[in-house]
Amino acid sequence: MKRMLKTAILSSALMMGVGLTGPATAQDESVYIPNLAYRTGPFAATGTPLMNGQRDYITLLNERDGGLNGVKLEYDECETGYNTEKGVECYEKTKARAVVTQPWSTGITLQVLPKSNVDKIPILAPGYGFSPMADGKVFQWAYNPPSSYWDGASMILKNISDGNLDSLKDKKIAFLHLDHPFGKEPLPLLEVLAEKHGFELVPIPVGLTEMQNQSAQWLQIRRERPDFVVMWGWGAMNAGAITEAVKTKYPMDQFVGVWWSGHDGDLKLVGEQGKGYRSISWSVPNSESPLMADIKQYVVDAGKSQINQSEGEFDSVFYQRGLMISVILVEGIKAAQDEFDVRSPSPEQLRWGLENIKLDEARLKELGAEGMLVPFSTSCSNHTGHGGGWMLQWDGAKFVKASDLLTPDRAEIEPLEAEKAKEYAEANAPWPVNEECSM
Structure with missing residues (x-):
């Protein structure tokens, strides 16, 4: 392959050098x-x-x-x-x-x-x-x-449970998600894992027209008092959620997002107040x-x-x-x-x-x-x-790698x-x- 390419490139260069015209080179x-x-x-x-x-x-x-x-x-x-x-x-x-x-x-x-x-x-x-x-x-x-996405949901749960999903038993996890096929994608796996490991999953959808004003969703989060908020957000929804979390004083180290919810610009809006927020990521x-x-x-x-x-x-x-x-x-x-x-x-x-x-x-x-x-x-x-992926964490000014490589539980996901x-x-x-x- 390499020999063929070198020959083709050389031939093309020679033709261009003498100014020949004709079929495409x-x-x-x-x-x-x-x-x-x-x-x-x-x-x-x-x-x-x-x-x-x-x-x-x-x-x-x-x-x-x-x-x-x-x-x-x-x-x-x-x-x-x-x-x-x-x-x-x-x-x-x-x-x-x-x-x-x-x-x-x-x-x-x-x-x-x-x-x-x-x-x-x-x-x-x-x-x-x-x-x-x-x-x-x-x-x-x-x-x-x-x-x-199912890999991502698995890795998030593995991280917040320190590798033991049974430790989430009787805990409450709010799933704040865009009311769109993207946001609903992890639900089948999360529902299976909630039933198996005994945690309560509270889906909280955010409509496309509600992305920048999530007061109703965060009022529900305040009432539910979840142990963790997992966010499947995108675009303006992320900025709206992070701003509301700061406003309601939700513990940022209990707030975790998918890789599309780890945008620097959204966290820069709150700066130091966003310190501790995490996002699973397959890139660093x-x-x-x-x-x-x-x-x-x-x-x-x-x-x-x-x-x-x-x-x-x-x-x-x-x-x-x-x-x-x-x-x-x-x-x-x-x-x-x-x-x-x-x-x-x-x-x-x-x-x-x-x-x-x-x-x-x-x-x-x-x-x-x-x-x-x-x-x-x-x-x-x-x-x-x-x-797999790593956890990125907001340090108040930028995202930094905050975990070793995480891998999804494929035995749970493959069936x-x-x-x-x-x-x-x-x-x-x-x-x-x-x-x-x-x-």
Whole structure:
């Protein structure tokens, strides 16, 4: 593969040097990777740094390396405003050339999921989407590495119980969540674990129109006096909840969020008063890493980034998580290039690449991103990787890593994944299953 690429690049360069014209050269090839982005609407404050990170990693490869194995990566955004209907429109608009689709919403993912078997385009939903998508035998075209929502819920409970969920018996856990498919996603697992381990689960939904004014929800929390509040929030909901928690003097060290509820900007609103708040995360920012040095040199300082440097976006959790999301995608593309000896993989070839990712510690170090992403690998039957995560804690000014690597209780989760995957396939019959997948 490497020999073929070097030959193709040299030939292309020679042709350009003598000014030849004619059919497109290898340099004109590209890999089209659209993103169903949301830089507008109620979730823009959290969506924007994530999209900036995704864009900047692709820009880095194009600027520093001339692309991936000599092929330019064509990053494109279609604005959805986090609206499911607009998201489906963006999917239809971009699918003709797309090698992958990135829905960026659990609601959009659920709408696109049935189309995947027909259109044969991989769905990449890192850390979000429908948790049973981990079952690659049933969901052949969908991927949600490196950890699913059910993995995240399991790790949160493991952390607040010091590794023994039976210690939560007779305790009360409020589940403050966005009243949206995203917010409801962990409920099936939480309900099973509450019954098994004897804790009381109190679901408290937050409507889309209530995100910035949660007085009713926090009045209920004051009445319920829960031992912990677990938040499945996004966008403006997070800022509203954190502000209300401070206002009502809820103990911040008993307040824990999913990885999408760990946005620096939300905690900066309350500063020192937010000290102790935690968020599970499968990524950790490290602005001193070799990767970030290259991002600064080739992208930010070169004026090719859209980040807001005055607000410290470069150092933020979400910007650097966006970088890691593109790292995951690019590793899948690279795996497909190497396996099929091609420059621009087809969607079906990328499907193979995404289920043959091996982002171990050695590879992350090679990429200059050591410690910035949980190590994980995928397979035809395991489309998530289940790499685990760390607790990040707000120290009054920034998020810092506050735990060793946490791992989900897969023995608890796998039976539920299998059950819900089977239910989904039966409800959407005829649904093709990959019977050849054995590992």
